[in-house]
Amino acid sequence: MDLLNRARQLLAAPDGTLPGAAATPEAGCVVLIAIGDGASRARVVAGRAESAEQAWQKASDAAIALAQRIGMQPRHVRVELVDQVEPMSWGALKARLARTKRNYFNQGVSFDAKFDVALLAPEINGSAIFYNGTVEHAEPNPGNLRLHAKRRFGAEIDFPQNDTAPVWCFVTRAAYADAEGAWPITPKGQSAGYRTLPEWSAGQVRRLVDSASDYLAAQVKPTGEFHYGWFPCFDRAIPTYNTLRHASSTYALLEAWELTRSDSQKAAIDRSLSLLTRRLIRQVELPDGTRAAYLLDIGDEIKLGGNAVCLLALVKYTELTGDPQYLPLMEQLALGIQAMQDPASGRFVHVLNYPSLEVKDAFRVIYYDGEAAFGLMRLYGLTRDERWLAVVEKAFEHFIAAEHWRAHDHWLSYCVNELTRFRPETRYYQFGLRNVADYLDFVLERITTFPTLLELMMAAREMVERLAADPALRLLLEGFDRARFDRALEHRARYLANGHFWPELAMFFRNPERIAGSFFIKHHSFRVRIDDVEHYLSGLIAYWKHRR
Template sequence: MTVDAVQDGQARLTLSGMLDLARPAVLQQCRALAQPYPRFCLFFAFTDGNQRAGVVHVTGGEFDAVWRQGADLIRGLTGEAGGQAAGWLRVDWVDSVEATHWARLQSALGDTKRNYFRYGIAFDPDFRHALTEQELNANAVLYAGSTVTNARFNPDNLAIYGRLRFGAEPALPADDAEVLVFSTSAIFCDGEELHALHSRGLETGRRVVGALDAPIVKGMIRSGSDFLARQVGGDGRFVYGYHPCFDRQIAAYNTLRHASTTYSMVEAFEVTRDPGLKVAIERSLSHLTGQMIRSVTLDDGREGAFLVDTGGEIKLGGNAVAILALVKHCEVTGDRRHWQLMEKLAIGISAMQDTASGGFVHVLDFPGLKVKQAFRTIYYDGEAAFGLMRLYGLTRDPRWLAIVERAFDYFIREEHWRHHDHWLGYCVNELTRYRPEERYFRFGLQNVAGYLDFVTERITTFPTLLEIMMAARDMLVRMRAMPDLHHLFGSIDLEKFERALEARARHLLNGFFWPEMAMFFGNPARIAGSFFIRHQAFRVRIDDVEHYLSGYVAYLRHLASSEEFHDLVVAHGRARISAGQGV
């Protein structure tokens, strides 16, 4: 086996070496297709990591001949004599085929959520023009824009990729023409070892992961936070995000998400203690505090501060997540230099509360502080209350607790638990630490109890669902030491809760940009190791990554004491059986 120069301390296989390593594994697993299809159809994909993978496919009746031809073709795409380039190799083989007609396929796409068509398509019955599921989705061939919620052919994108892949634009079939829909099994080599990949369902195309244990979770936290650190420029501003199909940078900006992303980076730093991440956090905080937050004198003479967004908007949630970032930074590093600024931001939030009702105004104009929008999103309420609770936990200043309790009178009265908001889940978990009152615990349970089927079954990764579950999990564990509240356990199925929590944590693996998926996009090295939102054309935005990180940081803590939680679940199950409620 040939190797190139040592990279990151590891000797990495060249393409030839990876092909040598992969062949026995593919041969062992690949099974011949039945007639009338070619017995073997293999796809070879390779990238050096810096550009979209080159892909070739070969069909034939004998495995050895198909493999040899495919290996020669993929070596030829590297542009290196003998194929000695190092990078990533993936080999797919067709394992099932279904013939259909073009019109029927269009109808099936209309019933499929965009970017969730998980099969390859051959545009002719002989597999001359065939694209795998990964190729179709990474090149937006089945994406018709953000206003079209279902999968739909994009002829322009098909033409662009078709010319690259086949040297000519594949002709779209007539409505009654036969086309093939197929699935593949695959292996991936990262230059060091082989990884088996899933071939069915929501996991299609990414590696098989056994137990979702601490090393796996910590590795994703490190990788995702490294990605965020790389997005922080010298001036402290982030690259806001990417549309990775074509490596297009998102030009917009949002100061609220700047602050909340920084908060998640500090959470990750508490886990990794990575020096490079710390440097990026400091740059981001410097820009946040020096450029984005403005101090003002309120009408009552108090000195407040507000996070100002584009368009001169003051968002309630902006002040809240700025407090979250600064409090967490203070807790993790011991740095108290932003103590006064946190107080001024909290005063800003207090100025946005109606003391009579407890509710908040959501958006003000800067600098006039006139109400621009009384309500914008339910998230702002939870963010504001959570931010103040975290500040109270740091300073024990009763002003902040009083604001939150007034707000919760309003939240309970308006049944805000019906929104199943993760920020409210975070907040009520914090509130019950200092005010362990039944009404607050009841609210926290209501926030998730009727939501468990959604948490379990939602096909999008929806990372905030893990966050809401982790906040509720912490609250449930603390309730175990409070016998007067044990009757509340009857309002939630803890066995179902545990299954939903674990299912959601595993499903988030499908939103991680494993290299075997990233390799098909416009700039694999830029996005590998980040997190994405599939139904938004695989968008990678700083706040998308933020929520995956926060969920997995909390899940990592859960793994450290999972037996404690499972004991609670088991005890609750026994109690239900004793009470005649069944298993």
């Protein structure tokens, strides 16, 4: 099998032999091989022998025999040589899991000294073996272990019943191969389990953008509705919908299409916008007789943020195509936002009931405020209609008084960046700097990918660069740690690759082809939802433009 040999070559010594030490005296050297066809969860076989070469031969023979027996044409192959082993008690491993964020345990585990019952780290994650959604930390899931073991070993197994029972945690030297190439696999850290990326270049970022935007476009059904999302461990569809995220995901897809000019992406955008403008957005008459429009969501809710992201999508579409057809609708959506603002304080109401337009929630989430102001600023940038700038400036009186910068919201970062283009006032710049200045440690240290952090940083970067270039305003940057800011931005951008569904990771999930090329939220059971992909895309697109 050619893929097997290509993966093996990356692990071999210069003389072509496979180096390796015994995992345990009982097991000897251990090689595990995973093969997948893209349509179902990868199959894993093992070889154990005195030398790594002998273990390789046994494992590769077993992989070829398995593929022939089940009629598989392997498209994805991983070769894993057990490299470092840490014996411990089951109780000690459980204690370690209790200190580890769920799905962030990146080691394999053998339940016997001979490594007859050994599970690779991506197997454990792909089958949710240490995942229990009711707790924040990693936790053994007996049901999922039994289900996985029955397929892998032909019989159900259970976790040890006694805390003193021995187990063996291990790390591998691994390589992956498919039709596109072969790559060494990162063994440790938060990048463990996917290809090593020695070069973090604009080209690599662009490949991630192209892959994820193709994925997002493929989620748009012929009706214009998205496949909302998946829990990929067991290929379960997320059984709900959110029209706000429909609109915001379309906006991200438009951002990507600006780069790719892909025909299939444009067709998906057209289907999505058709549904959005013809069915999801409703015309209303305001109490003063003004004709406005609102995005309607589940439960007959009108959300302030819903109108905002509709504006973002429609403004972007208009800018990219020159098609003016949505200008009247954008004005109605903006009037709907204006009607949700208290003209005295600038504060927005967040949720209304439809069709009564009665207030349901005066406040729901901080994001709606930033979204609304950003959406209006983007419309102002398109039309130069002073009404929308006036609403935003009034809103900022409230944002500043309420110290909204303490939320470190990416939407507020987008908005203040846009506002200072047209109103380069000290108070707005100060707000934008405060929104990010004391958040840099969080951006550097947060263990989850948290894709909106890159959006926050990229919008702030544009504002900071304008400040640095303006002698009249440069003094505002005194005390702002630009070097740490730049370091945090670069770290967060690179860290987002840890949330990409590389094929070498996707192969261990129930339906690899469904998710490969997308982005996930790891601690939510590797959830792939359209808005998850949206936020990764928006941040990486801005970063690609910067790196380019």
